[in-house]
Amino acid sequence: MDRNQQRPRSSILDSLGEELIGILTPVSICMFTVVLLVCLLNSDPSSSSSFSSIATAAYSETDSDSPWDKLLGAFLNSLVFVAAITVATFLLVLLFYLRCVTFLKLYMGFSALVVLANLGGEISILLIDRFRFPIDSLTFSILLFNFSVVGVFAVFMSRFSILITQGYLVVIGVLVAYFFTMLPEWTTWVLLVALALYDLAAVLLPVGPLRLLVEMAISRDEDIPALVYEARPVIRDDSRLVQRRVWREQRSNVNDDDVENNVVRAEEEEEQRSEEISVPLIDSSSSSSSRPETFLEGIGLGASGAIKLGLGDFIFYSVLVGRAAMYDLMTVYACYLAIIAGLGVTLMLLSVYQKALPALPVSIMLGVVFYFLARLFLEVFVVQCSSNLVMF
Amino acid sequence: MEASRSDESNLSPNRDQRSNLNPAHNSMISSGQVWPTIDGPLGLTEEASVDYARRFYKFGFALLPWLWAVNCFYFWPVLRHSRAFPQIRNYVVRSAIGFSVFTALLSAWALTFSIGGEELFGPVWDKLVMYNVADRLGLAGLA
Numbered sequence: 072m073d074r075n076q077q078r079p080r081s082s083i084l085d086s087l088g089e090e091l092i093g094i095l096t097p098v099s100i101c102m103f104t105v106v107l108l109v110c111l112l113n114s115d116p117s118s119s120s121s122f123s124s125i126a127t128a129a130y131s132e133t134d135s136d137s138p139w140d141k142l143l144g145a146f147l148n149s150l151v152f153v154a155a156i157t158v159a160t161f162l163l164v165l166l167f168y169l170r171c172v173t174f175l176k177l178y179m180g181f182s183a184l185v186v187l188a189n190l191g192g193e194i195s196i197l198l199i200d201r202f203r204f205p206i207d208s209l210t211f212s213i214l215l216f217n218f219s220v221v222g223v224f225a226v227f228m229s230r231f232s233i234l235i236t237q238g239y240l241v242v243i244g245v246l247v248a249y250f251f252t253m254l255p256e257w258t259t260w261v262l263l264v265a266l267a268l269y270d271l272a273a274v275l276l277p278v279g280p281l282r283l284l285v286e287m288a289i290s291r292d293e294d295i296p297a298l299v300y301e302a303r304p305v306i307r308d309d310s311r312l313v314q315r316r317v318w319r320e321q322r323s324n325v326n327d328d329d330v331e332n333n334v335v336r337a338e339e340e341e342e343q344r345s346e347e348i349s350v351p352l353i354d355s356s357s358s359s360s361s362r363p364e365t366f367l368e369g370i371g372l373g374a375s376g377a378i379k380l381g382l383g384d385f386i387f388y389s390v391l392v393g394r395a396a397m398y399d400l401m402t403v404y405a406c407y408l409a410i411i412a413g414l415g416v417t418l419m420l421l422s423v424y425q426k427a428l429p430a431l432p433v434s435i436m437l438g439v440v441f442y443f444l445a446r447l448f449l450e451v452f453v454v455q456c457s458s459n460l461v462m463f
Numbered sequence: 464m465e466a467s468r469s470d471e472s473n474l475s476p477n478r479d480q481r482s483n484l485n486p487a488h489n490s491m492i493s494s495g496q497v498w499p500t501i502d503g504p505l506g507l508t509e510e511a512s513v514d515y516a517r518r519f520y521k522f523g524f525a526l527l528p529w530l531w532a533v534n535c536f537y538f539w540p541v542l543r544h545s546r547a548f549p550q551i552r553n554y555v556v557r558s559a560i561g562f563s564v565f566t567a568l569l570s571a572w573a574l575t576f577s578i579g580g581e582e583l584f585g586p587v588w589d590k591l592v593m594y595n596v597a598d599r600l601g602l603a604g605l606a
Contacts, residue, residue, distance in 0.1 A: 192602070193602065196593065196594070196597045196602055199593050199594050199597075200594045200597065203594065204593075204594075205576070205577040205580065205592055206573065206576075206577065206592070206593050207572075207573065207576045207577075207591045207592055207593060208591055208592070208593050208596045209572075209591070210569060210572065210573045210576070211593045213526060213569065216526065216527075217526075217527055217528065217529035217530070218529065220527055220530070221527065221529050221530050221533055224530070230506075230507055230511070230515075231537075232500070232501060232502060232506075232533065232536065232537040233502050233505065233506075234501075234502075235533060235536070235537070303505070304505065
């Protein structure tokens with residue numbers, strides 16, 4: 072008789088697709104936008120040497136160096152960068168331990184403002200310059216001001232429209248990723264691999280800063296004040312709908328808390344009885360390294376069971392794809408598919424292990440491997456086939 | 464079964480007479496709800512919304528029409544169901560009016576500037592247009 076009913080119980084498969092789409096869509100939008108920006112704005116390859124940041128502090132690549140020099144320089148750069156990230160993350164852990172949460176939130180808002188106003192303004196000016204768009208400075212400054220201030224509200228305030236917050240986080244990811252694609256080529260690739268390894272170490276080792284951060288957050292039942300993308304919680308439309316709040320801080324309405332906790336706990340028990348792989352309410356927020364702007368990487372489950380992905384992951388996936396776009400669109404397709412596959416694997420591991428996982432390693436490794444394979448082998452094949460009118 | 468009438472004590476967000484809510488448990492679960500925010504049950508409750516709507520409205524006066532637009536977007540159900548939330552509706556409608564007025568003025572100026580071009584403004588156009596200003600101030604370089 073169960074067969075006769077349309078859906079006797081909702082299984083994880085009903086909501087799995089929706090939850091996956093909820094994470095894959097913003098990642099894809101971020102990557103697509105960065106590729107678009109790279110294609111539009113990078114018509115001359117010689118301008119890439121003017122970009123200097125902490126990631127090129129040890130060595131700035133010039134065209135005349137030998138490959139060995141470039142590789143060595145890239146290693147030095149990545150070492151410096153990863154060391155800076157480690158220091159920053161430990162600082163974050165220390166501040167979180169000392170409960171300076173307001174300071175961290177202020178810093179988060181400040182960094183969002185800097186990214187949106189400064190980097191956003193620069194990229195808009197580059198676009199205006201490229202297309203000779205006749206906008207005047209007054210209108211431009213008003214628009215930029217509006218955009219950045221509302222972005223700071225979206226990031227800073229804990230209760231805000233989900234869609235707008237997600238949109239602004241994706242925009243911040245796009246802006247930072249575009250700037251990271253301006254790094255020299257060898258440095259970019261070695262840096263990506265180094266960060267993937269660092270992420271693996273920082274999340275999984277017991278002494279890793281991100282693991283400490285996540286454990287502290289879990290033990291205190293707080294959110295880590297950092298830039299984290301949280302997918303909209305999926306509401307399954309059967310009778311066991313759960314009121315899942317996206318945010319956990321509800322100090323103001325105590326009544327709601329009690330009611331909601333009772334409801335939510337009841338739901339959880341019911342789900343566990345029916346032996347589904349439901350998404351439990353582990354509030355293991357995402358874990359990872361933080362840029363000086365407190366971006367996090369890594370993937371975890373929010374208190375509401377929604378999937379959380381750190382903004383650093385968005386950024387570095389997009390950097391990989393953006394750098395692939397600087398070579399050719401064929402490598403972009405290869406790297407995009409590799410990254411999405413890696414993200415799917417990571418999500419599956421997340422549902423198996425039920426704790427915070429690093430989201431960078433699998434995707435970045437697959438992406439880098441596929442980039443070099445596509446560049447070295449696939450391109451020759453495709454070009455030969457096309458020029459002989461066999462395929463493509 | 465009392466209909467959830469008061470604004471304060473529970474999560475039920477509306478006074479819709481067709482919902483027979485047991486306010487403590489099923490209020491979030493049954494359909495027929497009207498939540499004040501566009502996020503529905505994931506968004507704010509009604510009494511918090513009033514505070515938010517008022518703050519967005521007041522902050523929008525600092526040359527932030529986009530904040531007014533976000534206010535209207537976020538409380539879109541308030542605009543659609545015109546009788547449900549009188550307090551919030553007050554602020555949201557005023558935000559919408561403010562946004563429209565500001566956008567009309569700003570777009571009038573921007574369109575005049577871009578379409579009029581040099582014929583209308585003379586040499587001042589070159590001084591005001593963004594790419595020249597960026598070149599002059601050195602903003603177009605990176606990092």
